[in-house]
Amino acid sequence: MAWSDKLKLNKQLLRSVNEVGFTNPKELQLKTINRIIGGQDIIAIGPEGSGKTTTYVLGVLNRFNYAPEGVPRVLILVPEKENVFAVIEQFDRLNKNKSIRIVGLYVTPGFESQMDDLADGADIVVATPDRARAIYLKLALNLNKVDLLVVDDADQIVKKGLQLPVVELANSIDKAQHLVFTEVIHAKLEKMLDPFMRDPAIIEVDELSDTVIETHEQLLYNVPNFGTKLNLLNLFMYDEELFTKTVVFVNTQTTAEKLFQSLKSRLRTGVAYLNPKFFDTKGFKNIEDFKADPATRILIVTNENEEELNLSDIPFLIQFDLPADNELFISRIVNHDPDSEEETLAMTFATDIELGQVKKIEQLIGHKIPVAELPEDLVIVTESKSKKADAKEDKKPAGVGEAFHEKKASNAKTYNLSASTKAKMNKKKKHG
Missing domain, CATH: 3.40.50.300 (P-loop containing nucleotide triphosphate hydrolases)
Structure with missing residues (x-):
């Protein structure tokens, strides 16, 4: 025209x-x-x-x-x-x-x-x-x-x-x-x-790529700040029955340490680093050892780690931070075996100022990432509290009351996953 x-x-x-x-x-x-x-x-x-x-x-x-x-x-x-x-x-x-x-x-x-x-x-x-x-x-x-x-x-x-x-x-x-x-x-x-x-x-208007990249099922959680991201992660990881194996990606070692200390308060030995910097910190030198260890449910990986990871057979991948390189993000969510019965759910936590990068990722993969509603039990951290938390090191990890309103584990599965996703995930007992 x-x-x-x-x-x-x-x-x-x-x-x-x-x-x-x-x-x-x-x-x-x-x-x-x-x-x-x-x-x-x-x-x-x-x-x-x-x-x-x-x-x-x-x-x-x-x-x-x-x-x-x-x-x-x-x-x-x-x-x-x-x-x-x-x-x-x-x-x-x-x-x-x-x-x-x-x-x-x-x-x-x-x-x-x-x-x-x-x-x-x-x-x-x-x-x-x-x-x-x-x-x-x-x-x-x-x-x-x-x-x-x-x-x-x-x-x-x-x-x-x-x-x-x-x-x-x-x-x-x-x-x-x-x-x-x-x-x-x-x-x-x-x-x-x-x-x-x-x-x-x-x-x-949306200008998506003509080439659609086959990815794992995805969900986007739009949260206001870091503190709410941390509460959301704690809320999800509380469910030991559903979240059997999860890899959490962060940008820096500082963020990794904050997540480790917060999750460790509840999960004890259930959380570990990939390639920890200190010998006395629980961790694994490779992801295969994490997959084989039944006692560890959560592996924290920093985006500074340039090692190519085999993420097959990991039921949950959580992008706590968006990496600077969009191609790195995409490499983790590509579904290399779409016919496999083993399902993986890739979850992204993004604040308002990170949504522009999410939009660019959607352009590259050729489709939109579905936006999930935040769980009703999630405690939203106010902006002022979040800034104070970021300005100084946390004196204590986020506890039960800080991350979410306490409820019985059997009633805690309000993650806004689709019915089909819940069904698929609950079938995956072999990941335990």
Whole structure:
């Protein structure tokens, strides 16, 4: 479908997209550009490569069908300096109206040069939230005529902890259209947007790989913080009958030690390390020894361990942390023998800021990971308590009351596993 068929772009922009080689609009662009032109608030959710930046660049340029005034009409907020340059570069590729002046604001020593750029006139400002706020407070960034606010890579802005300057800038603009572009939506992001978004249209596209990778059955548990992850792990591991053999993957030795101490308080000798660093710590030099040991149910593996592991015949794989390398994650969940009667369930614990990486993994494997509801007995750790716990070493491991509300083991299987999964797992007595 050509750009001119259904999109209300001016002729100059239609020529531009064809000249740069964008022969056909992407799905996200088809669903959003006319809404942007119509003045609607939008939250657009799409993976990297779905055309988010080009979408709003075209929407912004389409507004300037007259000689600009040199006063900011559009404020675009992005996570960091490199994004400022990338967005300005895209404007330069598509903009034929050279009277439009674009100024970039980002953290760099001194304010003077950027303030001078604004003083010389700016129609579009592309900025990191912290620098835009700092210059606004110096009365050098005029927001009085801004009628379009764009928040790009909003999930990354939240990840960098820049929510407050975004909200303050948005609230300083009298009346504007708001466009938000993100790879994923979650509670922390929604909290940032709530103060200024007006009944936005939520548009989501998925661009999954055409090649579908055969994986073990998977479940995704979205939890608010590390403390809740730890409680969830304790809750699951309490069920010795179901969770007979489990490998838990973490990113660092520090996290591994926290998990070991927490689980050891209940499981005693039932938890061990793979390749422990200290001789007096229970562990195994290879995973086959773990499989053969009936007394050990849980093996903690750090992602720093580059050894290729044979995970066959392990009924439960838990990604407590997401490794930096997505290919490492995928290698662990690939089902090399889909016809086998031995089922494996791969469970992923992810906080809001890790959901963007989950989205990228879904793109690579060609299908979505089902999201499971959190168990009703799980104790959710509040954000303040979680930060305090992370700031200092735990003085004591998470006990029964901290991880979950105590109940009899026979009644504790509220893991929100599907009925078929529960049935399959309960059959696997040979793993005990």
